[in-house]
Amino acid sequence: MIRGTIIVATDICKACELCITACPQDCLEMSPNLNVKSYHYVQLKNDTCTGCVNCAIVCPDSAITVYRQSKSPAPKSAALTS
Amino acid sequence: MVKENGTSETRLMKGNEALAEASFRAGMQAYFGYPITPQSEVMEYFAAQAPNHPDVVILQAESELAAINMVHGAAGAGARSMISSSSPGISLMQECLSYMASAQLPALIVNVQRGGPGLGTIQPSQGDYFQAVKGGGHGDYHLIVLAPASVQEMVDFVFDGFRLSEKYRNPAMILADGALGQMMEKVTLPAAGSLPKMEASWATTGKRHIRERNIITSLFIQPERMEKLNLVLQAKYSQIQKEVRWEEIRTEDAAIVLVAFGLTSRICEKTVDLAREKGLKVGLLRPITLYPFPTSAIAKLAKSAQAFLTVEMNAGQMVEDVRLAVEGQRPVDFYGRMGGMIPSPEEVMVRVESIAEKLQAVPA
Amino acid sequence: MEQVANIDGMELVYKKPQTLTDTPMHYCPGCGHGVVHKILMEVINEMGIQEDTIGVAPVGCSVFAYDYMNIDMQEAAHGRASAVATGIKRVLPNKYVFSYQGDGDLAAIGTGETVHTVNRGENILMLFINNGIYGMTGGQMAPTSLIGMKTSTSPFGREASTMGNPLKITELLAQLSGAYFVTRHAVHTTAAIRKLKKAIGSSFKYQKLNKGTCFIEVVSNCPNGWKMTPVESNEWLEKNMFPFYPLGDIKVPKS
Numbered sequence: 001m002i003r004g005t006i007i008v009a010t011d012i013c014k015a016c017e018l019c020i021t022a023c024p025q026d027c028l029e030m031s032p033n034l035n036v037k038s039y040h041y042v043q044l045k046n047d048t049c050t051g052c053v054n055c056a057i058v059c060p061d062s063a064i065t066v067y068r069q070s071k072s073p074a075p076k077s078a079a080l081t082s
Numbered sequence: 083m084v085k086e087n088g089t090s091e092t093r094l095m096k097g098n099e100a101l102a103e104a105s106f107r108a109g110m111q112a113y114f115g116y117p118i119t120p121q122s123e124v125m126e127y128f129a130a131q132a133p134n135h136p137d138v139v140i141l142q143a144e145s146e147l148a149a150i151n152m153v154h155g156a157a158g159a160g161a162r163s164m165i166s167s168s169s170p171g172i173s174l175m176q177e178c179l180s181y182m183a184s185a186q187l188p189a190l191i192v193n194v195q196r197g198g199p200g201l202g203t204i205q206p207s208q209g210d211y212f213q214a215v216k217g218g219g220h221g222d223y224h225l226i227v228l229a230p231a232s233v234q235e236m237v238d239f240v241f242d243g244f245r246l247s248e249k250y251r252n253p254a255m256i257l258a259d260g261a262l263g264q265m266m267e268k269v270t271l272p273a274a275g276s277l278p279k280m281e282a283s284w285a286t287t288g289k290r291h292i293r294e295r296n297i298i299t300s301l302f303i304q305p306e307r308m309e310k311l312n313l314v315l316q317a318k319y320s321q322i323q324k325e326v327r328w329e330e331i332r333t334e335d336a337a338i339v340l341v342a343f344g345l346t347s348r349i350c351e352k353t354v355d356l357a358r359e360k361g362l363k364v365g366l367l368r369p370i371t372l373y374p375f376p377t378s379a380i381a382k383l384a385k386s387a388q389a390f391l392t393v394e395m396n397a398g399q400m401v402e403d404v405r406l407a408v409e410g411q412r413p414v415d416f417y418g419r420m421g422g423m424i425p426s427p428e429e430v431m432v433r434v435e436s437i438a439e440k441l442q443a444v445p446a
Numbered sequence: 447m448e449q450v451a452n453i454d455g456m457e458l459v460y461k462k463p464q465t466l467t468d469t470p471m472h473y474c475p476g477c478g479h480g481v482v483h484k485i486l487m488e489v490i491n492e493m494g495i496q497e498d499t500i501g502v503a504p505v506g507c508s509v510f511a512y513d514y515m516n517i518d519m520q521e522a523a524h525g526r527a528s529a530v531a532t533g534i535k536r537v538l539p540n541k542y543v544f545s546y547q548g549d550g551d552l553a554a555i556g557t558g559e560t561v562h563t564v565n566r567g568e569n570i571l572m573l574f575i576n577n578g579i580y581g582m583t584g585g586q587m588a589p590t591s592l593i594g595m596k597t598s599t600s601p602f603g604r605e606a607s608t609m610g611n612p613l614k615i616t617e618l619l620a621q622l623s624g625a626y627f628v629t630r631h632a633v634h635t636t637a638a639i640r641k642l643k644k645a646i647g648s649s650f651k652y653q654k655l656n657k658g659t660c661f662i663e664v665v666s667n668c669p670n671g672w673k674m675t676p677v678e679s680n681e682w683l684e685k686n687m688f689p690f691y692p693l694g695d696i697k698v699p700k701s
Contacts, residue, residue: 112536114533139537141532143529144558144559144561147526147559148526148529149529151522151529151559152529152532152533154522154530155502155530155532155533155534155536156534156536157533158520158530158533158534159500159534159537160537161537163533178523181523185520185521285518286500286519288498288499288518289496289516290497295516295518295519296519297512297519297521299519299521300521
C-alpha cells in the first residue's frame with residue numbers, strides 16, 4: 001500500500017468535517033484540542049493515509065498539504081520540519 | 083467629413099457631434115452609452131465614425147446602468163473612458179459614480195440636460211445642478227463639473243474633462259443641455275494626439291510578478307479604513323479647488339451682478355447689453371467649473387456690487403451656492419424657467435429693472 | 447505556511463496554489479465558495495496565466511474575493527459584475543477575464559446585465575455560485591430558492607403564488623446564441639470538484655477562440671443560511687437542489 005500523510009494548518013481549519021466525509025481510508029478525526037479560533041481542527045487518527053488528496057481537494061480553506069510515497073526508491077529522508 | 087489624420091480644423095458643427103469628434107481627438111479609448119434624447123447623436127456619431135477608429139471601443143449597452151458599469155471596468159483597466167446621457171439616464175448612473183469616486187477612477191460623463199423631474203421633456207434645462215454638484219449618488223464625494231456655454235466649449239471641455247479626471251483620479255462631468263447639444267456653431271477642433279495617454283500603474287491590466295496585485299474597490303469595511311479613504315478624498319477635493327474657472331463680463335463697476343452658467347449665461351450676456359444701453363450698471367459672472375465653485379470670486383464681487391441675480395433654467399439650484407458665497411452681505415435674487423422653457427434676455431431684463439428700482443442704482 | 451518538499455521519504459503531492467493569498471478566508475465553515483476559489487486559482491496557476499487574468503468580484507459573501515485571489519481584480523456594484531467584466535475585456539481583449547457572482551448578484555439585481563452580456567457573447571467566463579439564498583445579508587430568499595425553502599424573508603416557506611417559482615437562469619441563458627459553453631457543476635465531492643476544474647480550464651481555453659460567453663453555474667451549499675452542518679448541507683444539496691438544478695453540460699461547443 002502506498003503510504004501518505006497530511007499536514008494540517010490547524011489555525012486555518014474551521015472544523016467543517018468535509019474532509020472526514022471525503023476520506024476513503026477513515027483516517028481522519030477531529031482533535032479534542034481547540035485552535036486559536038476555538039475550532040476543533042482535523043488530524044490523522046491512524047497511519048492508513050494513502051495520500052489520495054481527497055481531503056485536500058474538498059477543504060474549502062486549503063488547510064491541508066498532502067505527501068505521498070513515490071513509486072521510485074525513496075530518497076534519503078529529509079529532516080522533518082513544518 | 084472629418085479629415086482622417088485629425089489635424090486641427092475649423093468647422094460648423096452641432097454640439098453633440100462636436101463633442102463626439104473632440105472625444106476621438108482627445109484620445110478616448112472606450113465609449114459606452116445608451117440612446118436618450120437630446121444626446122443620441124453623440125453615440126450615433128461615434129458609431130458612424132467607428133470604422134475610422136478601429137482601436138476605440140464603441141458599445142451601445144442595454145441601459146445607462148450597464149453602460150456606466152462598463153465605464154468602471156474599462157477605466158479600472160486603464161482606458162480613457164467616456165459615457166454620455168441625459169438627466170434620467172444620469173440618475174441611473176448615480177450608484178456607479180459614487181463607486182467610481184470612491185475607487186478613484188478617472189472617466190468623463192456628459193449630461194446633456196433635459197427638463198424634469200421624471201421622464202420630463204426633451205427640451206433643455208439646468209435642473210441637474212444639484213445632482214451634478216452636490217453628489218447625486220450616496221456618500222461624501224464630488225464630481226469635477228464643467229459647464230460649457232458654447233459648442234466650442236463642448237469641444238474644449240472634453241480635453242479638460244479627461245485631463246482633470248486623470249490628474250485627480252476622479253470622475254469629471256460636462257454639464258451641458260439640450261440646446262447646446264443641438265445647436266450649430268463654428269468650432270475649432272484641436273489636433274488629435276495633443277492629450278498624452280493616461281498614466282495608470284494602478285490599473286487592473288494583469289498582475290505582473292514585479293508588483294503586488296491591483297485591486298479597484300470602493301469597499302473599506304473597517305470604519306478606520308473607510309474614514310482614511312474619506313480623508314484622502316477630502317484632501318483631493320481641497321486640491322481640486324485650484325482648478326476653479328469662471329468668466330466675468332463688465333463686473334468691474336456693476337451694481338447688479340447676474341450669475342448664470344451654460345446656456346443661460348449666453349442669454350444673460352445679452353441682458354447685460356440691454357441693461358447697459360438703458361444706463362444700468364449690470365455685469366455677469368459665469369461659473370465655468372461648477373465644482374469647484376467660484377465662491378471667492380463671487381464673495382469678492384459682494385464687496386463692490388449691490389445685488390445679485392442668479393438666472394437658471396430650474397427652480398433655483400445654483401442660487402443656493404451664490405447665497406453661500408455672498409454670506410448675506412447683499413440681496414441675492416433668483417429668476418428661473420423650468421420644464422424645458424428657455425428665458426429670453428428681455429424677461430431677465432424685466433427682473434433686472436425691478437431690482438434696479440429697489441436699489442435705486444445710479445445710472446451710468 | 448511553509449511546505450517542505452518531502453517528509454519521511456514522502457513527496458509533496460498537493461498544496462494550496464500560490465495564486466491564493468495567505469489571507470484566511472472569512473467564509474463559514476464548509477462553504478462552497480472556498481472550494482470554487484481554490485479550483486479557479488489552481489487552474490490559473492497551472493495554466494500560467496496569473497499575470498494575464500483579471501477578475502471581477504460581486505456583492506455578496508464573496509465580496510472579499512479579491513482578498514484571496516492573487517490577481518488584479520475589480521469590485522463591482524451589486525449585480526453589475528458582468529458589465530464591469532465587459533468593460534475590462536473590451537479594452538483588454540487579450541487578457542483572460544472572469545466575473546464571479548452569487549444568485550442575488552447574477553439572477554436578481556443583475557439579471558439585465560447578465561442576459562445582455564451573454565447575448566452579446568462577451569468573451570469572458572461567468573461563474574455563478576447558486577446556493578438558493580442571500581448569505582452575506584443574513585439569509586434572505588433568492589430567485590433560485592426552492593419552493594418551500596424557509597429563509598428569513600420566506601419564513602413559512604417559498605410560495606409560488608406570491609413569490610414566483612425558482613428561476614433557472616442558466617437554462618434561459620443557454621438559449622442565447624452568444625452563449626458558447628454553458629454547464630452546471632458542484633463541489634460537494636472530489637469527483638464533482640475535478641469536473642468543475644476541467645470545465646474552468648476549458649472555459650479559459652475557449653476564451654482565446656473569441657466565440658462567446660462561457661457560463662458555469664456551481665450549485666453550492668450555505669450551511670449557515672440553511673441552518674445545517676456542512677456535512678448535512680451537502681446531503682441536502684444532493685437530495686433537493688440537484689433534482690431541480692441538474693448537473694451537467696447544458697450547451698457545449700460543436701467540435
